[in-house]
Amino acid sequence: MKSSQPYRTGQRLPLEGGGELRLSVNPRARRISIRIDGRRGEAVAVAPSERHLADAVAFARSKSDWIAQRLTARPAGAALAPGAVIPFEGGSIRLEAAPGNGAARLVEGPDGRRIVSGGEGEAFARRVTNLLKRRARDRLAERTEVHRTALGQGPVSITINDAGTRWGSCTPRTRSIRYSWRVILAPPPVLDYLAAHEVAHLVHADHSPAYWSVVNRLIGDPRPHRAWLRTHGAALHAVGR
Incomplete structure (x- = not known):
């Protein structure tokens, strides 16, 4: 046997x-x-x-x-620590320490943008992560609204998480969409593609030609953005590890 x-x-x-x-x-x-x-x-x-x-x-x-x-x-981890330079909205941004325990904030200056935060060690990293999550939620909520309005879809609920490998997911039955906050580290057109990708699932739950036709109608050819995530996604997942 x-x-x-x-x-x-x-x-x-x-x-x-x-x-x-x-x-x-x-x-x-x-x-x-x-x-x-x-x-x-x-x-x-x-x-x-x-x-x-x-x-x-x-x-x-x-x-x-x-x-x-x-x-x-696979890329080595990049700690969220003072002095580190991390990807952010398609470019890069430096992390700087501030006295005290204040929340992280995005600062615009003559030398460009930087993230300044209070706290030390894990507390510093947590504050920076919270800022990135807030920024991701704002941008993703904005683009989700644009795309779901374009398709004549009703409101949806949005959750920001840190999924291991998935950038987003959509449950049409509950009209809920989940996004990885790490897409805020990618160029804005890639973030916009992700929002269009998930909103299109409200129309077609699969990845059929009809589904991709909806995505194409929203943002044009999605292939460059999908290729960008395949090439650079592992590096974004390494940030903060």
Whole structure:
């Protein structure tokens, strides 16, 4: 009788080339796939059901060299500390310390913009993160409103989070949209694309040609923005790690 290893979603396995493999089940997945979670520094094998996890493990092990290369090449973390320069709205911005425990604020000056914050260590980083989240919410709420009005859609609720790999998600049934605050680190057209991407799901819940036609109607060709996120997304997820 042929035996098989009982795998389960969420399980982690060591890889021969180094690093870990996390198993994940996504019922919407059409095929087995491997992705790199730069935030956690691990590979993720995705299967449409638990009975396909063994095939996903075998596929991942056949790609162990590629996985090891991708994990090694992922960007190093960038601490949110005084003196650090981080990406911000398509450019870069310097973080500066201020006396006391005041909240972080965006300062415009002759030398450009900078983020100035009170606090030390983790408190400083937390204040800077809170400012970035507020900025992300303001910009995303604005662009969401523009796109949902253009489509004749009613109000939606917006949540700002820090998802591991997803930039956003939409639940049409509850009319709720979730965004990663880290998109405020990207150029404004990329942020606008993300808002259009999620709002378009209010019309089509899938990624069919009809769905992409709606996105195209809102912002034009989305492919450059998708490519930007694929190329630079891992670096944005490394900020503050």
